[in-house]
Amino acid sequence: MSDPIRVALDAMGGDHAPAEIVAGAVQAARAYNIGVYLVGREETIRAELAKHDTAGLDLPLVHAEEVIEMDEHPATAVRRKKRSSMTLALQLVRDGAAVGAVSAGNSGAMMAASLFTLKSIAGIERPALGSIFPTEKQPSLVLDVGANTDCKPEYLLQFALMGSIYMERVFHVPSPRVALLSNGEEESKGNKQVVEAHQLLRMHAKTLGINFIGNVEGRDIPAGVVDVIVCDGFVGNVVLKLSEGLAETLIGLVRAQMSSTLLSKLAGAILRPGLRATFRRLDYAEYGGVPLLGLNGVSIIAHGRSNAKAIKNALRVARETAETGVPAAIREGVVRLNSQEGKREAQIQ
Numbered sequence: 001m002s003d004p005i006r007v008a009l010d011a012m013g014g015d016h017a018p019a020e021i022v023a024g025a026v027q028a029a030r031a032y033n034i035g036v037y038l039v040g041r042e043e044t045i046r047a048e049l050a051k052h053d054t055a056g057l058d059l060p061l062v063h064a065e066e067v068i069e070m071d072e073h074p075a076t077a078v079r080r081k082k083r084s085s086m087t088l089a090l091q092l093v094r095d096g097a098a099v100g101a102v103s104a105g106n107s108g109a110m111m112a113a114s115l116f117t118l119k120s121i122a123g124i125e126r127p128a129l130g131s132i133f134p135t136e137k138q139p140s141l142v143l144d145v146g147a148n149t150d151c152k153p154e155y156l157l158q159f160a161l162m163g164s165i166y167m168e169r170v171f172h173v174p175s176p177r178v179a180l181l182s183n184g185e186e187e188s189k190g191n192k193q194v195v196e197a198h199q200l201l202r203m204h205a206k207t208l209g210i211n212f213i214g215n216v217e218g219r220d221i222p223a224g225v226v227d228v229i230v231c232d233g234f235v236g237n238v239v240l241k242l243s244e245g246l247a248e249t250l251i252g253l254v255r256a257q258m259s260s261t262l263l264s265k266l267a268g269a270i271l272r273p274g275l276r277a278t279f280r281r282l283d284y285a286e287y288g289g290v291p292l293l294g295l296n297g298v299s300i301i302a303h304g305r306s307n308a309k310a311i312k313n314a315l316r317v318a319r320e321t322a323e324t325g326v327p328a329a330i331r332e333g334v335v336r337l338n339s340q341e342g343k344r345e346a347q348i349q
Contacts, residue, residue, distance in 0.1 A: 004058055006035035007318045008089035008098035011045050012067040013105020015305050021104065022048035024311025029057040032316055037062050037092055040085040064088045067105075070304060074108030078116060086110055090117040093297040100298030100318030102289060104306040111147055114292050114299040121327065123334035125152070127294030128159045129233070129301065130166060131240050135224030141167050142181075142221065142229045145236035147292065153196035156180065156230050160201055161333045162293040163228035164210050169324035170317065175211045176227035181235060182215040189215060193232065208333055288313030291321055294330060298322045 009025050011018050022045060025036040035058030038045050042063040049059065064085040068077045078087065086105055092098040094117050103110045111129065120127055130143035143163050148155060160178050167176040180198055182190035187198055198215065205212040216226055218239065231239070259265060288310055289302035298321045302314040 004035045005319065005323075006037055006058065006060075006092075006098050007315050008037040008039055008062075008092040008101040009311070009315065010086045010089045010101070010103035010105055010110075011038045011040035011048075012064070012085040013103040013110075014302065014311075015070070015104075016307060017104065018044055018048050020306065020308045021311055023052065023308035024306070025059060025315065026052045026054060026057065027308055027312040028315040029054075029059055031312065032319065034058070034315065034319055035060065036315060037089065037098055039064050039089040039092070040067070041065060062088055062092070068109045068113075070106050072106060072109065074106060074112045077106065077109050078112045084113075087113050087117060090114055090297075090299065093299070094118055099322035100300060102300045102302055102311070102314045102318050104289075104302035104304055104311065104314075107146075107301050107304070110299065110301050111292060114295055114297075118295040118297040118299060121294055121296055121331050121334060123338055124162075124294040124330070125158060126155050127292050128155075128162060129236075129290060129292050130163060131236070131290045133221055133229075133243060135222050137224030138173070138227075139171065140221065140224060140227050140229060141171075142231065142236055142239060143293070144231065144233040145240045145290070146233045148232060149234040149237075151193060151232035153193055153200055156193070156197035156232070157200045157204060157337075158294070158334070160205075160210055160212065160228065160230045161208050161337065162330050163230060164208075165329045165333060166291060166293060166321070166326055167227050169326050169329065170320050171227075173227050177225075178205075178210050178212050178228040178230065179214060179216040179220075179226040181218065181221075181229050181231040181239070183217065185215050185217065187214065197230070204337060207336055288315070288317045291317070291326075293326070296327060298327065 011021050029036050039062040066081040066084040068084045068086050086103050089101040093101045126148045128144040129147040130141045131145040132139045141163050143159050164176050164178050167173045182194050201212045289300040292299040298318050300314050300318045
């Protein structure tokens with residue numbers, strides 16, 4: 001009999017922990033037939049589990065007294081709290097007990113703990129944090145969105161490789177279209193970093209299996225022009241926060257307008273099914289969490305405001321990322337890149 005497939009979950013992380021986190025674990029265990037390690041304060045977790053029907057579900061508890069709070073300094077907290085629920089969840093991945101780890105806690109601490117515990121894949125200069133964006137067509141991936149504010153062109157090349165692999169394997173997009181985010185579509189547009197990254201991608205894309213189509217502008221992201229948008233973490237985080245704020249504002253405006261007059265209420269009743277479907281596509285909870293790519297293992301960072309639905313989907317994403325072999329594929333891609341770089345340097349000499 002094969003070992004059960006389990007994902008490790010930081011049950012204490014997030015604005016709505018532990019209630020929504022535990023509820024999401026119960027839902028995921030039932031819907032996806034997976035095991036979920038609930039890592040955190042045992043008595044607290046047991047009290048939450050008692051509110052649910054858990055018969056037949058694989059929900060083992062791992063006690064962790066320490067919790068990294070949302071307002072703590074990430075690196076300091078990870079060093080000081082070596083037995084935190086976040087770190088112990090990642091250690092279960094490192095030790096092979098879990099296929100991935102999920103936390104909706106302090107995102108900076110989750111990144112730091114992931115790097116410290118799982119380590120970067122050999123040859124990866126900087127792991128990248130990707131975020132799924134809803135578009136007019138299918139979802140697209142923007143990376144980096146905050147892990148690396150200052151990037152070399154070589155980092156962006158690796159981000160393109162990792163993003164392409166993730167979208168192909170987890171979202172089943174054949175030959176994902178990859179582009180650099182710039183202030184114009186022309187090859188010469190962008191700052192020095194973007195222009196040099198463009199040259200590197202043109203040089204290496206074929207060998208790495210990257211379907212690089214050039215530059216895109218910010219307006220192209222919601223239009224679904226490409227599947228993977230590459231940028232540094234400073235630009236990506238601004239894009240992410242702007243998009244979140246804009247989506248919330250638009251949804252709020254539409255809801256307010258639908259209830260402003262009797263006629264608007266009647267029109268809203270007719271349009272409600274379509275609007276619900278649209279709002280669902282804009283809801284971060286549908287996509288669960290975002291991957292920290294480039295590690296020797298799977299680390300998924302969920303939104304701090306995650307509800308049960310978001311945690312359920314984040315656990316699904318962690319399992320899919322592991323089962324589709326994303327880390328191994330990235331490792332193979334880096335080997336090809338280094339091999340090509342070695343040959344090019346030998347030719348120059």
